[in-house]
Amino acid sequence: MADHTIQSPLLSPVDAETSFANKTPLFVSASKFALKFLIWVIFISWAALIFLFPAESVSDLFRKWIHATSGTPFGITGSIFMLLSGPILIIAFLAIVHLIISGEEELQEKKASKNPRLRLWTFPVLVNGPFGVVSATEFIGIVLFSVYILWAVYAYTMRSLSYVSEHQISFKFKSILMLKIMGLRFGSIGLFCLAFLFLPVSRGSVLLRLIDIPFEHATKYHVWLGHLTLAIFTLHGLFYVIGWAMDGRLVQEIIEWKDIGVANLAGVISLLAGLFMWVTSLPGVRTWNFELFFYTHQLYVVFVVFLALHVGDFIFTMAAGAIFLFMLDRFLRFCQSRRTVNVVSAKCLPCGTVELVLSKPPNLRYNALSFIFLQVRELSWLQWHPFSVSSSPLDGKYHLSVLIKVLGKWTEKLRDKIVDAEPLKDLSLQPRSAITASVEGPYGHEVPYHLMYENLVLVAGGIGLSPFLAILSDILHRLRDGKPCLPRNILVVWAVKNSKELPLLSSIDIEGICPFFSDKINLDIHIYVTREPVPPLEEGYNYKPVKSSLCPMPSDFGMSVLVGTGNNFWSGLYVISSTIGLVILVGLLHIFYINPYGVYQWWYKGLLFVACMVASIVIFGGLVVVLWHVWEKQNSAKEKDETKVDQFEQDDTLASKDSTEEKIAQSTIIRYGSRPDFTEIFALISEQWGAVDVGVLVCGPPTLQTTVAQEIRSHSVTRQRHHPIFHFNSHSFDL
Template sequence: MIHLVNHIWIGATSGTVFGLAGSLFFAFTAPVLILAFLAVLYLIISEGDEIQEKKTLKRPTFRLWTFPVLVNGPFGVVTAAELIGIALVSVFVIWACAAYTIRDWGEISKDQVTSFIKSCLMLERSGARLGLIGLFCLSLLFLPISRGSILLRLIDIPFEHATRYHVWLGHLTMALFTLHGLAYVIAWAMEGRLIEQIFEWKDIGVANLAGVISLASGILMWVTSLPGVRTRNFELFFYTHQLYVVFVVFLAMHAGDFIFFMCSGGIFLFMLDRFLRSIQSRKTVDIISATSLPCGTVELVLSKPACLRYNALSFIFLQVRELSWLQWHPFSVSSSPLEGRYHLSVLIKVLGEWTEKLKGKISNNEERQKLLETRLKSLITASVEGPYGHESPYHLTYKHLILVAGGIGISPFLAILSDVMHRLKEGKPCMPKNILIVWAIKKSDELPLLSMINMDSIDPIFYDALNLDIQIYVTRESEPKVEEGKAFGAMNTCTYPISKRSAISVLVGTGDNIWTGIYIVASSIGFLTFLALLDVLYINPYNITIWWYKGLLVVVCMLAGVVIFGGVAVAFWHQWERRMLASESNNYDTKKSNRALHDVAVEHKNSNQEYLVNSSTLRYGCRPDFKDIFGSASDHWGAVDVGVLVCGPETLTSTVATEIRSHSLRRKHNHPVFHFNSHSFDL
């Protein structure tokens, strides 16, 4: 049926000036672009909507996307919605392979040839079909890896979650492409023309050598992305993954223009995101202060404009050029967007070589603080991509929250707690009224992390509006080493003077919706314009029929549309940003702001200690008993919806997911429904 529909569509459209390539463009690429346009319109229209408190339902409800089904296995924790998606893709791949195999074998078996020739033909047919199915998967592969993707924002899936889907699709796509190449290699070897075919580069038909180069680069990316290699040598994974450029370009030359259009929509949206990221990351950002904690954690406070749009639970990619010009590392934002108009904070755990160098740089800078004050120049600078995260602050849609953290996993929950407190103070919509924080740490020297919350500007009367319970488990100490009241101890802070007010750029895909929409529409129009001009002025008049050349020209048109048309939109966006920053600077006193931000970095660390200590319970020498924790919450809160957010090691995440699944399966009518959500640093 699908085959018949394709033939009808191609027959109806291939007679146009764009030919067969135009037919496949409008069948596969155009729907992706149209969906992106509609997503832009939807986000612009709904941009002004505030978080509204939902009507109280009589009973709590289960949700497919927050109900964990699989908690252990190759996919990690998988929700019901994710399991349905995995099942649908698996069924499609199995059905397509079976349908193509049955049809091809039926056609080949009718030929009056030897069994050997039939086997070779079947291998080549199977290879072609596997490549075709791989292209369908490839059409989805680049969508989840676009950090500011308009489509991810439309369905409110943050990049950190979507990377899992990219990994799953990557394994499936490369498995299909590898089998695609292997089937041809076996057939050619059986026919005795392996070397000849591998190095063949046809003008009419697929260019085999281009396919070999594309597949080789893809396999190299695939092998170095496997968990064993990635965890042991992240830099090898990161650098080899830049081969995606080789993979895409040679794939286009291997397949030709019309076949490449089957997957070009997702690749084009990735190009949009990548170009915008490269523009944003060129700007250096002031590091306002750097705080070194006794537990081996560093807090960086970065300068940002007041108009920068982000939510709590967002994260940024950070590069410190004094340490490396190539390495980018993701970190959760630990401050609320309401906490400060001109600064943003991240917590960095010292775990590897890069973070060790960062801590060493800060320690050296502390000794040279007086020199900094005279030179008015920071000795370390940063480049930033982001912030990225959920389109809407979903943590504000639950009246009851359980935040489960392991070690540095407390970082995003500090932003949540600060966000809730500031919303209560400012009278903004905010549903959470009961928050339980369960924090497991190895040693008590990690306790000062909790004092990084800036609540010094909040009137204590607002503390009564929030029922906060913090349960801290120190797993590797049997008794306290310090007095509990002083557990949130002192730290060393190095504050840098701001010389030129260099803040995080607002040129980010999750930023201003109107400018993002203009950028996407302008780039898409540019892509279509270059394609049309190419066909009308060059391909048709000069009868260009070389497949690999036309495939390369499509990639050039995509790049030209993004860089030229999209670049003009970004240039106007940048001018708007400069005017906004100039307007802010009129009310921005550098000396006063330096002093105020120094206070933020130092004084607030002690201002909220009493409230935090009174809300905290410390337990030594034990781990959280989640069965008891969730059972107690069930008895205390009753039949309500409870949002559970987990940030920490995979073992902690799977343990919490297991308990939520178990509770859901044996839930009583007067018990809550726990909604599982995870926040991961594994990007």
């Protein structure tokens, strides 16, 4: 590692003046503060209502609210929806306004902190356990959820015991009554958990974008909540089953489908669908057969629809807000994935990795830590697989690349398809080639957090280097073009099994992007080849960037920009119009059908409510999607007219090529037969970099994440004042 730092600012005086001139106006800052304050007030009030709902006093207030507002055309359904689902939709509206106001100036406002400090969301508290690596913020969330469950069970148990004790009946019937009451209460707790379950699984959710939690991070929250929710619903069903069995009416109750009250059979079907999803999502089953997990998880449609049939419309609205936001995201993903994407280039690298270069429109928004979901229809019409983007948005206006490690059946078939197609001509594939790709995304951080640290440590395992190639490319492009960019010291720690994987580093053309990078940043690369004691070749590994021949022109087969993380105006209009459409359709349904014709069946009204949710998205949201698509086509046509030749940047500094490659070689250290010693690495960083904030980004297997997180936690506990503070950030996720 080079023992030097660069203290001069990255921005020139001209850049600094430009940044100052473009400073956010005071009224914009005030508006953003007011929006955030209002969002927090609404969220805390909503969460407090859910937390205190088991209390008898709050339940009485809830009943009074229903009595006071049920006289509207929407009835009880509207009252409960407004109180328990309305807040989360209002927060979504405010989040849209906040994102539109913010635009892309967030990066301009970020400055390096002179005084390093711990941050709850980057400080790992738990590193070994069932939850994986858990930050302090996540730990607080786990504690709050645990306290809520314990408090709710305790409160409901005390209220149920008090109610049962008032009845002069035998012990057997008291037990049956107690089981049924507690089964009912567990059902209400499960519905509140369900209100949170669908929020993190919405990939382009405006709520996740507001708090800057990308989908790959939020996935684990969905997993945690999924285990909790289905465990509670299982207790809900189990208590009823035991009570019915004790009463001698088990079969009759299970197959009963009431018009007034809950439809038991619908609940049984919903619970069975949930149990199938739960069992097949367990780590052992998911690893053994991912396809089984993937296909079974599509039963969420059965789970939700039959839940609505089971409890009726007004009880279903307790969790309908989050489900509606998920449906919005799902429909937009469906619309985006209908388009066929042109595979500009497809090739198999010697290290057993496939590189796909996909066509995209120039206005598609993403950053260097984004990822996409990819479908290859020749392999499967149903399977979608997530891959980190290995290119920076500054690499080219019309393409995006991903690196795919050949590990399973799907990736093996993909490699075979590419190998079979190569002899036909070359590595370039045309739209009607052996590969037909569809894409959902890109998704990722709202603000690229790798640009928020002056000092970066990138820890990768194997193919985990892929997103870090995008990071390096992004930083080098920004340095070359004078764009806002904080990183000045970068250490890459890469662990690979075999030396044949080393050419993966050559996927990025460092000298071609920024020939004089060493004058602006300190870049050190430490590579650990764990399963080879000595280099296989005497001369070792030489950095030789791989040149790709790419199409520089816009393509008619590029990705669709219809993505929730895309244009803030259109995505916001889509959410708002669909929500307004839901209110209109439910209102019309009650005014012209339910109230005049005296529709009273709970299950039927639940089905009608779900139908209104779907119709509002398809009709009102679909209209916005059509207009959005027309806008996209017009922009693409305009771009094509303005673009005649937009060749990729060629290296016009050939004289510096050899010296640049020599500098890269000097900054690269390869160790054979050993693993990274993070205690030694972090100790060396502490002595060389001093008291600064250091962003540590990890992308690799769980064991690598655990090891790094454990070392960061240990260092933070025993830290000296003149040592840096390490901030743990994971870029790994497992569906």
